[in-house]
Structure formats: structure tokens, C-alpha cells
Amino acid sequence: MAGILFAKIRSFIRNPWTFLLFTAMSIGFAILIGSSGNFNTIQVPVTGSEAVQESPIGDALKENKVYNFVWKSEEDMLEQVETGKAEAGVMVQEEDYQVVIGVDSANSQLVEQTIKEIYMDVLQQEKLYAAMKATTATEKQAIQDKLDTAKENPVFSIQQASFRSDDAFIYDTASHSLFGFTLFFVIYTIAYTVLPILLEKKEGIWDRMILSPLKKWEMYVANLLYSFVIGYIQVLVIFFIFRYWVGVDFNGRFIETLLVLIPYVFSIVSLSIFITALVKNTQQFNTVLPILAVSMAMIGGAYWPIEIVENEILLFLAKFNPLTFGMEVLNGVAVYDYSFDELLLPISILFFMGVLLMGIGIHLMERRHI
Amino acid sequence: MLELMDLTKTFKHTEAVKNVNMFIEKGEIVGLLGPNGAGKSTAISMLSSLVEPTSGDVRFRNKSMIKNPQSLREVLGLVPQEIALYEDLTALENLKFFGRIYGLKGQQLQNKIEEVLDQIGLYERRKEVVKTFSGGMKRRLNIGVAMLHNPEIMIMDEPTVGIDPQSRNYILETVKRLNEEKQMTVIYTSHYMEEVEFLCDRIYIMDKGNLIASGTKDEIKQILSSENSISIKADRWNDEFIKRLQDIPTIQRMKVEEKEITIVVPKDLNMFAAVAKIADESKLELRSIDIKAPTLEDVFLHLTGRALRD
Known part of the structure; x- marks a missing residue:
């Protein structure tokens, strides 16, 4: 088994061009398409008096993790919205707010919803302080501590599972491009490392190995492990570049982001085996792969967020697409700050798809004597 | 074994x-x-x-x-x-x-x-x-x-x-x-x-x-022991010559290549004169007519009715 891996790695070192090409394309497209956004959080211009900026409302806006509320003068805020530099702006007062919408998009609706929630939370807190007659900072802190403790140990606990609901949808062009293009191009890289199995079988290399003391499972494991490692290295390279060169912070969960890619890469290796088992030759493979990869990217939300898709058929098809769940786990970790429990469902689905496709793929290959 | x-x-x-x-x-x-x-x-x-x-x-x-x-x-x-x-x-x-x-x-x-x-x-x-x-x-x-x-x-x-x-x-x-x-x-x-x-x-x-x-090899060639293989060579063929050869009932098999025609006939039959006459009447200039011992290729042709590389 080690011998096969060694031979594959040697071949890869002498001919790494496919890998380099798709890695460069992932990075290039992610930067080009995502450059209209910000890799950290979406900026929303907000205007208000100094008193409001110093108030609990101002603090809550500052602490918001989803949007980066940037204080501007009223003129600047309106100009940004008018010129399309911002989808929405906000005018805040002590107990009221106005959202100025430039583009009626899912994001601008979410800005409005976020502001509404901030106001509700702050006003609820103020009412609580008033009811408890807390006036000093120490008293307020004591109430806040009790509130936090109560929140951590609720009377009822609600188990949350993915998938995202529309009302929680956050669209950040930059992160989306990075995730989408990485997951899209790695399909090609992995598929083109699985394709040689077809060629080696046709050319008789596998026949030679079958006649040797090598076990068949060793041959499959070595080949698939190689494909997995190459695919995973590609996503690691891309994500490391964006983490340490471009400065994307992945919501402070970089290691987890890398880990949740494992089931996705595994499922794509399996999908590639499945395609390889179905086609008869390289020409068919070269025809089928782009059609499948592009369809998967469109249906799975790599090019645009799946949340804006309303067609029931496309949404149904998305449920059978590893890329949908790949995007789900990446966004879950790096954008929505999902817990492990919430990530478990899409991760399990990816592993299930992987096992199923690999089982069918290898069975077909063996049965068809490919 | x-x-x-x-x-x-x-x-x-x-x-x-x-x-x-x-x-x-x-x-x-x-x-x-x-x-x-x-x-x-x-x-x-x-x-x-x-x-x-x-x-x-x-x-x-x-x-x-x-x-x-x-x-x-x-x-x-x-x-x-x-x-x-x-x-x-x-x-x-x-x-x-x-x-x-x-x-x-x-x-x-x-x-x-x-x-x-x-x-x-x-x-x-x-x-x-x-x-x-x-x-x-x-x-x-x-x-x-x-x-x-x-x-x-x-x-x-x-x-x-x-x-x-x-x-x-x-x-x-x-x-x-x-x-x-x-x-x-x-x-x-x-x-x-x-x-x-x-x-x-x-x-x-x-x-x-x-x-x-x-x-x-010898056993297989024996399959054709009662036959002769005649090789006729020319720079090019004309349709009349080929058609007239095909019409000869004693020719059992015939293989036409670019510059060579191989015919298989009973061993006792002398085909030289007949082939030369047809060539003359068809206005075809022959380069040679040879009698060959049967080869494996001839045996294959005999057994399958087609050339090995068809």
C-alpha cells in the first residue's frame, strides 16, 4: 500500500499542474468575486447623536458580531446608500430607529431585523433595571449576572439542529466566494486524481497488482487515500492563504473550519469514484465532470447563496448534493458560529453520502470489470 | 501443467x-x-x-x-x-x-x-x-x-x-x-x-x-497439405483481372492486397498458364507468379475465410 502511495506522490511531484491550476483558480476567483465585500463582517453605515453612541444602544451596535456598524454623518450614510456602496443604513435614536434601504435584498431585511432585536434587548434590559430599581452600575451588573446565569441554565432547553432558516440568513460575498470556489474547484482536483484508477485498470496496471501479493482493498485504500490527501491539501493551502495572508479570521474558529472540511472532501472522493465507475473512458469522464460540478455548484449554493433560491425542485435536488452540506458546515462554523450539535447533522449527511457513493462506486467498478 | x-x-x-x-x-x-x-x-x-x-x-x-x-x-x-x-x-x-x-x-x-x-x-x-x-x-x-x-x-x-x-x-x-x-x-x-x-x-x-x-506448426500446416498457395504480384490490379480470377471455380480462396493476390487451389492443378492468359487478355502486366508452401496465414484464411489482421 505504501508503495502505491509513494508512486502516486512521485508522479504528483513530477506533474502537479492540475493541482496548482485549480488551487490558483480557487484563490483567484474567491479574491475577484469576493473583493466587493469585506472578509470579516459586512459594514453598515449608521448615524446618530453622540449621546446615542455612548448609550447601551451604541454599545450593543458595537458588540454586534454579524454586522460592522460604522458611525457616519447623516449625509455620508445617505450617500453610501444612494450610491449603492451600502445596501442599507440606519438612523438611530434613544428609543427609536429608522432603516434606510437602498437595495431591497435579503441582507437589508436582515439589517432591519438585527436592529430591531438590538432595540428589543436593550429596552427589555432597561425595563428590568427600572423594575428592580437598579440605579448604580454595581446593581445593574448584579442583575445582569443573574440574567446571564438564568440564560445559561434555562428552565426549558431547546435542541437546535441545522438547516438554516431564512430568517437567520447572512450573506457575506467575500466569505461566500471563498467557500464556494474552494468547494467547487476541489471537485476537479479530486476527480482528476481518481480518474487514473480508470486508466490504470484499462492499461493493465491493476491486473499486475491483482496478480501480486497485494490485496485489492489495499489498492483501493491507497488510491483513495491519495485522492483525499491531495484534495485536502488543496483546501488547506487555500484556507491558510486566506487566513494568514488575506487576514480572514473565520470567526475565530479556523481549526474547526479546517476540520469540518474533512467529511466534504471524503464525500467528493466517493463521488469521483462513483462517476469513474459509471463512465467508459476519459472522454466521457471529461464531459460528465464539468456538467456535474457546475450543476452541483449552482444547486448547492457555491455561486450564490442557496437561501435566495425559491424553486422547490432545485431546493429538493440540493438535499442530495454534497456541496450544499459543505457550504452548510463552513458557513455554520465561520459565519453562524454553530455549536457541534448543530453541525452534526450536515457532517453526518456528508459521511453518509461518502460511504454510500463509495460503496456503490467500488461495487460497480468491480462488477463491470473496469 | x-x-x-x-x-x-x-x-x-x-x-x-x-x-x-x-x-x-x-x-x-x-x-x-x-x-x-x-x-x-x-x-x-x-x-x-x-x-x-x-x-x-x-x-x-x-x-x-x-x-x-x-x-x-x-x-x-x-x-x-x-x-x-x-x-x-x-x-x-x-x-x-x-x-x-x-x-x-x-x-x-x-x-x-x-x-x-x-x-x-x-x-x-x-x-x-x-x-x-x-x-x-x-x-x-x-x-x-x-x-x-x-x-x-x-x-x-x-x-x-x-x-x-x-x-x-x-x-x-x-x-x-x-x-x-x-x-x-x-x-x-x-x-x-x-x-x-x-x-x-x-x-x-x-x-x-x-x-x-x-x-x-507442421501439424497445422498439414491442414493444407492437399492445396497450393499461389502468389501473383503486380504493381496494380484492374477490375477485369480480379473478376475473371474470381470466376475460376477451382480457386478455393482468394486474398487481394495492394500488390499481391494470393489464391489457394488444389495441389495438382497447374494454374500458371491460366493466370498468365487472363493477365494478357486483361492487359495487366504481372511481375511474378510463385507457388508457395502453405503458411499459417494460409491456414488461417482456410479456417476462417478471412485474413488474420482483418
């Missing part, structure tokens, strides 16, 4: 091999002849335990190899029809890889690789990447890989396809030498009749999945 008994292989609704029986004795070179699609490769795959037969048995040293082929696999060397090598690796790396999967290592592997490189004449080019090799060099390395573990039986599936005459001769000489010096049993499939005539002690001829003849 090795027997194929009533071997049949059916793919969906196509019978690729039909009730084939063969035996191979230790140290002989056996040729398996037939045109493309005759079923040679399928028979070879079943013989080498790579494809399970639909029915029949493969027996090695009196034991069935269908369910437990390990003892056969250990002594088999396979030269597939395609170039079964890693093209991005050097000749040396390929030999190391295939040697290791057969359990060779260390000095033993090193010595064996050097011996094989000498035998196939690629020692000087051992550090070059295979994809830079000529077709003939790739074919030689393809054979070298199969020799690494000292197989008792070498199965060679059309090992000289698409190479220059010089490399082809080199390969044929190598096979002959391996057989003579190491008593290696060779099963050699080809559709080049002259290779089989040069190499093989015994021959099996297959067509459309059936075994249609078998025996030594």
Missing part, C-alpha cells in the same frame, strides 16, 4: 469464449492466434485468474484455480496488451515499484532490477521518465516488469503491437532467450503470424470465441 477445460465466458448476451480447451506444458512456448475480437484476451484473462469464467475450469498442477488462484498467481508474469507502467516515473522507479509489490527488497531487489535492465537493454536509460521513451522501449520495459519475480509462466498479450521492426526483433529474441535459458513457459498471443511461426512450439487458433485449430 496448466489446463483450460471447457472454458466459457459470456458478457451479457455475448459469448466471448466458447467451450475452449487448452493445455500448456512446462517450458514450451504456446501461441494463441486470432484476429481482433477472437476472444484471445478474454481467454488469457481467465487463464491468469483475472476474470472468472462463466463455466469451465482452469487447472494448474491438477488443482482448480477458479476459487483459489493464489498458487497460480505466484508463478505468473503478465505482459498486458497496453503499456502497464507509470509514465511519470522513471524506468528504475517503475521496476522498484513493481518489484516491491512482489515482496522484493534491499539488495535482492537491486540485483534483480539490474539483471532485468540488462536483459531488456535499458540499463543506460534507467533514470529517464517513461513518457519520454519510444514505443519499443516502453514495450521492453513492460516485459521487464513482468520478469522481476522470476515467473515460471509468462503470459504475453500482443507484446509487440505498434513498434518498429528492430524493437520487435529484440523482444522476440528476448522471449526466445528466456525460454531457452530459464525454461520459462510462455503463452504468447498475437495476430502477427510470423512472430508465432518464429517463437512457438505449439499453436492454438481462435476465431469468434471458438478454438478452431491446434497443434504444432
